[in-house]
Amino acid sequence: MNTITARKADHKIDPIHLKRWSSRAFSGRPVEDAKLQSIFEAARWAPSAANWQPWHFVYAQKEEDLKKFHSFINENNVEWCKAAPILVAVISKTTRNDEGDANPFHAFDTGTAWGYLSLEAARQGLLTHGMGGFDRKKAKEVLEVPEEYEVQAIIAVGYHDPEAPLSEKNQAREIPSNRSPLDEFLFEGSFKK
Amino acid sequence: MNTITARKADHKIDPIHLKRWSSRAFSGRPVEDAKLQSIFEAARWAPSAANWQPWHFVYAQKEEDLKKFHSFINENNVEWCKAAPILVAVISKTTRNDEGDANPFHAFDTGTAWGYLSLEAARQGLLTHGMGGFDRKKAKEVLEVPEEYEVQAIIAVGYHDPEAPLSEKNQAREIPSNRSPLDEFLFEGSFKK
Numbered sequence: 001m002n003t004i005t006a007r008k009a010d011h012k013i014d015p016i017h018l019k020r021w022s023s024r025a026f027s028g029r030p031v032e033d034a035k036l037q038s039i040f041e042a043a044r045w046a047p048s049a050a051n052w053q054p055w056h057f058v059y060a061q062k063e064e065d066l067k068k069f070h071s072f073i074n075e076n077n078v079e080w081c082k083a084a085p086i087l088v089a090v091i092s093k094t095t096r097n098d099e100g101d102a103n104p105f106h107a108f109d110t111g112t113a114w115g116y117l118s119l120e121a122a123r124q125g126l127l128t129h130g131m132g133g134f135d136r137k138k139a140k141e142v143l144e145v146p147e148e149y150e151v152q153a154i155i156a157v158g159y160h161d162p163e164a165p166l167s168e169k170n171q172a173r174e175i176p177s178n179r180s181p182l183d184e185f186l187f188e189g190s191f192k193k
Numbered sequence: 194m195n196t197i198t199a200r201k202a203d204h205k206i207d208p209i210h211l212k213r214w215s216s217r218a219f220s221g222r223p224v225e226d227a228k229l230q231s232i233f234e235a236a237r238w239a240p241s242a243a244n245w246q247p248w249h250f251v252y253a254q255k256e257e258d259l260k261k262f263h264s265f266i267n268e269n270n271v272e273w274c275k276a277a278p279i280l281v282a283v284i285s286k287t288t289r290n291d292e293g294d295a296n297p298f299h300a301f302d303t304g305t306a307w308g309y310l311s312l313e314a315a316r317q318g319l320l321t322h323g324m325g326g327f328d329r330k331k332a333k334e335v336l337e338v339p340e341e342y343e344v345q346a347i348i349a350v351g352y353h354d355p356e357a358p359l360s361e362k363n364q365a366r367e368i369p370s371n372r373s374p375l376d377e378f379l380f381e382g383s384f385k386k
Contacts, residue, residue, distance in 0.1 A: 011227065011234035013313055022240055034204065036307045040379050041204035044372045046308060047215055048326035049346075051370045056378045056386075091384070092301075105325050108285075109344045113305025119312065120206055127367060132242035132298050144383045151243075162341045168291075179237045179246045185249045187231050189258045190337045192285070193249075 006177050020122035021176035024080035027161030031061075031086050035124045039157070042120030048109035053070040055090040055113035058143050068142050073154055074133035075167050080170050081131065082157035089139060090114050090130075094150045117155075127160040200369050213315035214369035215322040217273035220279030220354030224254075224279050226267035228317045232350070241302035248306035249284040251336050252350075255275050259314060261335050266347055274324065277349035281324075283307050288341045301343050310348075320353040 002081045041056060060066045061100065069087040070078045096101035096103035103109075112143045114130065121128045139151045162181060166174070187193075199210045232299075233250060241247060262280040263271050268279035275282065284305035307323065314321045324347045332344045359367070379382045380386075 009234055009238070011230040012315055013231055013235045014239070015236040017235055017309065017313075020238075020240075021217070024294055030273035037204040038206055039377065040375055041202055042210055043203070044375060044378075045206070045210040045213075046215075046309065047323055049323075051372075053221075053378065054383055056380070056384070058380050058382070060382060062382065104287075107300035107308070108304035112308035114301070115305035115308025116210065116261075116312070118305075119309070120210075120239065123207055130240055130242075134330045146384065146386065149384070153298070179244075180246055182230065182233055182237060185237075185246065186248070187251045189251070189253060189255070189261075191249070192252055193337065193339065193343070 002094060007178065010182060013048065016119055016122050019140040020118060023127055023160055023171050023174060025128060025161055025164035025174060026080070026083040026127065026156060027164060028083060028085060028161040029159045030160060031126065034085065035126060036157075038124060039117045039121045039126065043113040043117040046109065046113040046116045048085060048112070049103065049105040050096070052096050052103055052109070054103055054106040055110040056093060056149065058145070059086060060081065060092065062085045070109040070139040072135045072142055073131065077131050077133045080166060081129070081156040084158040088155045088157060089143055089151050090153045090155060091145055091149050091151050093149050100148065100184045103156070107150070107152055113155065114155070121157060127158055147149040196254040197335055200371065205217065209312055209315050213311060216367060217322060217363050218321055218357035218359060219349060219368060219382040220275070220352040221276055221278060222352045224319065224351060228284040228319060229279065231317055232310045232314045232319065236310040238310045239302065239306040241305070241311065242296065242298040243289070245289050245296055245302070246294055247299040247336065248303045249286060249342065251282040251338070252279045254278060260295060262347065265328045265331040265335055267354060270324050270326045273359060274322070274349040276357060279302040279350040281346060281348045281350060282336055282344050283346045284338055284342050284344050286342050293341065300345055307346065307348070312325055314350060318352070320351055322349045324348065333351070
């Protein structure tokens with residue numbers, strides 16, 4: 001069953017945008033090292049304020065490291081993401097220099113890098129699924145993330161397996177999500193809401 | 194002079210990532226409406242926490258609207274971005290429901306949408322340049338942005354004109370920026386800095 005065709009762009013865009021979606025159905029198939037490097041390489045080329053490049057990534061692929069991730073990810077996410085061969089913590093540096101001055105763009109720019117990573121992954125035939133459901137404080141402790149950094153998201157990376165066993169609840173969610181129409185978030189001249 | 198070739202990816206990625214860069218040399222050539230819609234359409238398909246889609250955009254292309262933008266953008270940015278035919282305020286909704294509960298991912302997810310926009314623009318032959326140098330408070334007032342939203346960035350959109358007249362200082366900056374190597378921001382198992 002290919003539910004992806006239900007998505008439709010209202011304006012001409014690279015088809016990769018509609019192909020990329022956040023399935024929970026991961027295959028156990030390992031991710032080739034070259035592909036793993038490639039997705040982080042794409043993130044690397046994101047633009048950022050003053051080219052500060054606030055993004056950092058901690059990834060797990062060894063069993064012991066994956067288990068560490070499972071300890072701070074919400075149980076309802078672990079239920080499906082435990083099948084993913086790679087888990088990644090997307091981390092932003094909140095300061096921009098040695099004096100500790102704040103970088104007000106750290107979360108925004110790190111989100112851009114994650115965007116680039118997710119598209120490159122889709123292009124390489126990989127599935128990514130970003131999660132906000134995790135214990136931020138515990139993630140920092142477990143991954144030994146220094147004080148001035150923040151864990152923004154956890155992402156699961158791997159190959160898609162439409163036949164992967166999922167709970168009934170998660171199986172029901174295996175439909176690529178839709179989006180609000182353009183005129184609900186795009187305004188000319190001033191904010192119109 | 195093609196300085197773009199100086200950039201080199203260390204791992205295989207879509208070449209669009211190296212082609213996209215934040216030049217300040219904008220042509221006055223208008224942007225076709227279809228292309229403008231396309232870049233926001235790409236942003237539309239970004240993933241976000243619980244599919245909350247916190248991103249919003251206010252754009253200016255009429256002379257009077259562009260002037261409003263120039264009033265809150267830092268002078269050193271106006272110097273070059275006044276040639277851009279389109280200016281966009283990238284705005285995030287900080288709340289996730291009518292009760293006003295916070296969306297902790299609003300800046301991050303809006304950064305992802307901007308990432309998608311910037312790549313689609315590059316694909317359509319357009320130049321984008323994100324700016325953090327603007328008065329956030331004034332931008333909110335001028336663009337009539339409601340309280341619970343934040344202006345994250347201003348972006349200039351248009352066609353590249355390598356011959357565009359720039360100040361000596363800005364001309365000297367017309368070199369695509371490089372990036373830190375992967376091993377400075379990518380770690381296995383735990384944070385290694």
